[in-house]
Amino acid sequence: MLDHEYTTKEIFQNNFFNDWRKEMTSEEQNIIKELEKCDFREIHKYFVDKNEARKALSKEEKQKLKEEADKIQEEYGYCILDGHREKIGNFKTEPPGLFRGRGDHPKMGMLKKRIMPEDVVINCSKDSKIPEPPEGHKWKEVRFDNTVTWLASWTENIQNSLKYIMLNPSSKLKGEKDWQKYEVARRLKDVVHRIRAQYQADWKSKEMQKRQRAVALYFIDKLALRAGNEKEEGETADTVGCCSLRVEHIKLHPNLDGLKHVVEFDFLGKDSIRYYNKVSVEKPVFKNLQLFMNNKDPADDLFDRLNTSILNKHLQKLMDGLTAKVFRTYNASITLQEQLKALTNSEGNVAEKLLAYNRANRAVAILCNHQRSTPKTFEKSMQILQTKIDAKKKQVEEAQQELKKAEDEFEETKDAKAEVNVEKKKKLLMRLEEQLAKLNVQATDKEENKQIALGTSKLNYLDPRISIAWCKKFGVPIEKIYNKTQREKFAWAIDMADEDFEF
Structure with missing residues (x-):
């Protein structure tokens, strides 16, 4: 975490150092007394190198790792619920690490401890095959409670709150x-x-x-x-x-x-x-x-x-x-529906309609106070986008000159071949202008949303049928609004909503 801005915050440093000292031997405590004098660069380099090595693996090696992961998913990633095989959401516990929290959390930097089998409560039905704990360990408890929807739980050490293993969002x-x-x-x-x-x-x-x-x-x-x-x-x-x-x-x-x-x-x-x-x-x-x-x-x-x-x-x-x-759910959904009606231009292209959708979504995110800090990569990605815009503008200018030349030639010769050339140059110019407009829309969208988190309201407060009906009505592909995982989560809504749906 050395290159993360969290580590520059005093509260993060103090919490980390306090928790680290608790884990030290008395000999280490005598030596290590000031965090500023500690140099973590070597272990940081170890993790960076490890990460780079993983990226540099051959296609075959990556495929082998994928197969191993699929095998684990197959064994631990499913359960039987009411006779149906259902996918489990997060079937892995979080590894130990440093707590970050959201916003300016007073406990940031504290040590999140490793979850042991002895911390975990398993919940399944009496007649099921109870999962085996790792060798030499036992579960904290095995219970058979069919009034709740979680399959395992434990208490994490930072905020003393319960964490659960639940079904995947796409489950029935x-x-x-x-x-x-x-x-x-x-x-x-x-x-x-x-x-x-x-x-x-x-x-x-x-x-x-x-x-x-x-x-x-x-x-x-x-x-x-x-x-x-x-x-x-x-x-x-x-x-x-x-x-x-x-x-x-x-x-x-x-x-x-x-x-x-x-x-x-x-x-x-x-x-x-x-x-x-x-x-x-x-x-x-x-x-x-x-x-x-x-x-x-x-x-x-x-x-x-x-x-x-x-x-x-x-x-x-x-x-x-x-x-x-x-x-909150009602006002968020109504706001989205009203904003979509006000902002969508049925004559616009898909990029313009998506800008309208994101603006409607942003009105909801502002209402619900869903903020985020500007992403670290924002400036760089904006520069890349601006470079593309500048290059596209140049192409448009050149195409305009080419068209003017072709039109002048046709005026002089009234030749059929020259006429065909004019049409060709017109089409090229139109295509380039559309591409430029699309890039400009992207830049506007990016700038407007740099400090607003659109995902939270989209996934938790907005009736998905509003978005799906809008997509169907205005010819926008649903995958432009919801990714694959989100489409699985909202499969019920995709089946249910036609273009006339009203919240």
């Missing part, structure tokens, strides 16, 4: 679960107006808890905020969601940038990703927030009469299966 069970999730969100569409009318009325309630619940629900609906689950003390980073916001996480501005009643949010959300937003809200929401913040310290809860379970209990009464999370 996962597909059904996926479909149910989007169907619940579609049902919300029929009652959302009633729910909105109710929480708006509750802004004036005599009960403080109702007011807090109504304002929190407004934020979850309007801003697609996560509800925020309560965490154990000291369990992980100081991340919050809507219900666990503190007074210090918001600032109120009666007037800001020409807008009235502006709420400025600044907090760490899921995966320690910063959520920063300035939003103009309804006047009663603004007044309520002033009331909720009255006589409170910065570290006090903003919604002190509310938590996620109180909110979800209330939502359950409004619609069967409704939780705060459903709003």
